[in-house]
Amino acid sequence: MDQRVIEHADVLVDWSAQVERGDNVIVSVAEGTHDLAVAVAExxxxxxxxxxxxxxxxxxxSAYLSxxxxxxxxxxxxxxxxxxKADVYLRLGGGRNTAETSDIPQSVRQAYNKSRTDAREARMNTDWVSTLHPTRSLAQQAGMSYSAYKTFVYNAILRDWESLAEEMAEMKTLLDAGSEVHITTDRTDLTMSIADRTAVNSCASVAYDSHNLPSGEVFTAPYATTGTAFFDVPMTIDGTRVQDVELVFADGTVVDYSAVQGEETLSGVLETDDGARRLGELGIGMNRGIDRFTDNILFDEKMGDTVHLAVGRAYDACLPTGETGNKSAVHVDMIMDMSSNSTLSIDGEVIQRDGTFRWEDGFEA
Amino acid sequence: MDQRVIEHADVLVDWSAQVERGDNVIVSVAEGTHDLAVAVAExxxxxxxxxxxxxxxxxxxSAYLSxxxxxxxxxxxxxxxxxxKADVYLRLGGGRNTAETSDIPQSVRQAYNKSRTDAREARMNTDWVSTLHPTRSLAQQAGMSYSAYKTFVYNAILRDWESLAEEMAEMKTLLDAGSEVHITTDRTDLTMSIADRTAVNSCASVAYDSHNLPSGEVFTAPYATTGTAFFDVPMTIDGTRVQDVELVFADGTVVDYSAVQGEETLSGVLETDDGARRLGELGIGMNRGIDRFTDNILFDEKMGDTVHLAVGRAYDACLPTGETGNKSAVHVDMIMDMSSNSTLSIDGEVIQRDGTFRWEDGFEA
Known part of the structure; x- marks a missing residue:
């Protein structure tokens, strides 16, 4: 077996999920992830x-729902x-065809997800971690050879997570102290409030309330969003390509939207419920091991040169105790490339310009 | 997809498990059974x-337990x-290597099984059905080509179950009314009591208390066994080949035994506990779709030309209400070929001679 698969299992079980003796663990094995599952089982x-x-x-x-x-x-x-009754839920993502679920009727999918709300909440109450095993299908989605894709995936996953956690702690400090975030790109000019919200240092460990491996982002739960956001990174929602999304916000709610491709799918998401038209997340990618877009949200949103916003459900970890954040049956992330002509500011101070953080070499205030 | 896979799923869901709207169903998908799982999901x-x-x-x-x-x-x-919380449990058996678990230490396997007793009992309380998808590994075990093995499996599974259930009902009537069974072959001369015992018409449906697909046997719980039984069909017990077993009974208990191959494994079975030396089951194979031995108990014991006896645990369904039958930690089936020089008699009347039942063409009283 590829030694990197064994190292992946080590990071997943020990660093990410912090599994201990006697823990009741669920391992969810996607198509094509058998090898990682064997390493995790061992x-x-x-x-x-x-x-x-x-x-x-x-x-x-797809067969069931269709x-x-x-x-x-x-x-x-x-x-x-x-x-x-589970303590830990390990989701090994993979698959053999990223378009496999594309012909499930949207209404059936929505009804199914709705009827599984309790199960989903029970899963969120475990120490869950979602990771990904490189499959040929995902390599294809990324437009890469299988071999190159594996190198890409393990570069993102097999990092010095303790060291990255320290760097991300700086960003968390800035967000926790801040009141307002302002983002600009060629086609984005967006302001949102983060006052009284707590950022999560998402360094791929449940000990930090971080549930993705790889991770490498700092995120919070914004509100009172105003302005225009343009997402230039293509994505796949429910098996459909969605590209060049523009959302216009007023008083925290999407009041207008468009997409050059996949607008119907976008519309389906936004019309799921009231919460689907408000933001649930602002995330700042900080994983420098991810050096290109691969049309996979788990990686794209962690990339060092990106910021992402999610419509829908907010994470409780970002909210003041006792307060409920944005509720929704969906949580759909959308990404913007910050590598050029961009600023991310907190309370008027530029934190990132053209993809470079202020503590990195080459930052121009 | 092979049309036979779809028909298999139809039989499994409708005839065997009698699934109804709203039932909570668990589908257990073994390695190599994906195609059947897709058909079942649909x-x-x-x-x-x-x-x-x-x-x-x-x-x-194996990775986990080792x-x-x-x-x-x-x-x-x-x-x-x-x-x-489940109503139905569908076990899709298959696998890619029948020897995969052979290097798990016996003590670990036993301790694991013991700690899962409650889960196992909960599974037995569902409408469970165990079936099998033809895999290359099982074809190899049977000594057959993959194509020929698939034909064999579907011949056994895709039967007119209602019609077979009617035929087996005749056998059940005979066994329920009978007091004594006498079996002879070249090397067998065995008598056992079945008075007050109830036979199960095992026609592959939970509606008949029958949990295997394929099935096609009528079985009861004999006692007071006397004489000699010779089992000429080879079998695999805990991964070990056991062949040409002879058991000598007196007053219901094995008093002498031998095996040309695997005698140590046989000895281990018989010495498990007191009940392991008494019979728990007499089964009469009646599935004419099974026309050869394939070293798989799910099929071999259902073959029309065979009778099988199990040492160990008896099924409650065969016992008068409130009565406890033979208790044991084991239940090991052993099969004898009845196709020539054999008789099966109930209370002195020959029911089957040389493999032919008395209601079949060619029967010689």
């Missing part, structure tokens, strides 16, 4: 954890019980 | 059932919750 056995493995297959989901009439009655009730 | 969607899929990988189990120190604390607690 690691969990060695740690003395309890393991159950789920099969996460887009082909099965045949369903779309009326669901608590579709995740048995899964919910499992999740409620 | 069927479950069409029926409006709720679905969760487990990944049943011998490679993962790395574990062997001390388990309720290893199936989260799985148990899932099972308690």
């Amino acid at each position: 690691k969990l056995g060695d740690r003395g954890a309890n393991m159950i493995t789920l099969y996460d297959s887009d082909e099965l989901s 045949a369903h009439d779309g009326t669901f009655d608590h579709a995740g009730a048995h899964e919910q019980r499992l999740l409620e | 069927k479950l969607g069409d029926r409006g059932a709720n679905m969760i899929t487990l990944y049943d990988s011998d490679e993962l189990s 790395a574990h120190d062997g001390t388990f604390d309720h290893a199936g607690a989260h799985e148990q919750r899932l099972l308690e």
